[in-house]
Amino acid sequence: MPSGTVSSQPDANVAAAVDDPQIELIGVRKVFGDVTAVEGADLTVADGELFAILGPSGSGKTTVLRMIAGFEQPTAGVIKLGGVDVTALPARHRDVNTVFQEYALFPHMTVAQNVEYGLKVKGVPKAERRRRTADALDMVRLTDQAPRRPAQLSGGQRQRVALARALVGRPRVLLLDEPLGALDLKLREQMQIELKAIQREVGITFVIVTHDQDEALTLCDRLAVFNDGRIEQVGNARDVYENPVNRFVADFVGTSNVLDGAAAEALMGRPGMFVIRPERIGVFRPGTDPVPGVRTVEAIISEVIYAGPTTRIAAIAEPDITLTATILTASTWLPPDLHHGTPITLAWPEKAVHQLKFEE
DSSP states (O other), X not given: OOOOOOOOOOOTTOOOOOSSEEEEEEEXXXXXXXXXXXXXXXXXXXXXXXXXXXXXXXXXXXXXXXXXXXXXXXXXXXXXXXXXXXXXXXXXXXXXXXXXXSOOOOTTSOHHHHHHHHHXXXXXXXXXXXXXXXXXXXXXXXXXXXXXXXXXXXXXXHHHHHHHHHHTTOOSEXXXXXXXXXXXXXXXXXXXXXXXXXXXXXXXXXXXXXXXXXXHHHHOSEEEEEETTEEXXXXXXXXXXXXXXXXXXXXXXXXXEEEXXXXXXXXXXXXXXEEEOGXXXXXXXXXXXXXXXXXXXXXXXXEEEEETTEEEEEEEETTTEEEEEEEETTOTTSOSSOOTTOEEEEEEEGGGOEEEOOOO
């Protein structure tokens, strides 16, 4: 049986060098009592980049964001902004603004007053405040909402007010901590598009912390995957998704079929740990003959999950191996009457197989 194609392996622990870095973390460590929240983080974010920090709850991603902002001091390591060491610099002296999930708008102020407030505290002259506030509201398409109060706005509009308030100060870096977490699905998808457009327009560095894999893949130029305080992988969205460096990344970023042990021997013909994304697996009538460069396996459907435009099929192949395939619901070549117990052929191209390194 021919072996599957093995994708190239990036180094999980080395962040690729970038031109004109805006943010640099060098050996950053953060300890709270006997808990190590971040361990040895090395990270570089380019000027003008839209970067995502992705990870589950408790992975250290928000702690990293707070250290960049200056709200927390690292236990060890160096943080640079624009090439300048700011490790010991207080938050108020860093050219950084932060948008939190809780927008914390002043309910008694109008939209314009909320956006203008930070400039007023800094002593910016009134005429300049008004001009910059108008520009910021225009940028987030809320000019007509300037006289309203936050309670009169939708969730998406309040989120854009928080963005305008952060952008009006013209920071070099904007940090966003789960900025879309409080929004419903459709509004979140709409705001993802708007956030990307706003970042492209203003051209400053955005760093977004999220646990939502789809959000990170949709928004970012590059991302860092965190787990237990460590960076597992840094790269562009496509590379991280298609070439995960280990099982954690493969499982956390999207959905994966991970084969090892007896399953790898049975389906791949050799030992190792292999990843196949569900959307790369096709579903055909039982007994479908393979073609060159494609692997096939006979299986029995255990579950069919309809999700509108796509349908997810879980199937059992010998010897008791569960595989998941994600297919377009409208596909005309699918076998009819797919349901629990239906025999099928699963097939995937050899180039869709990615081999993982065994973790020591």
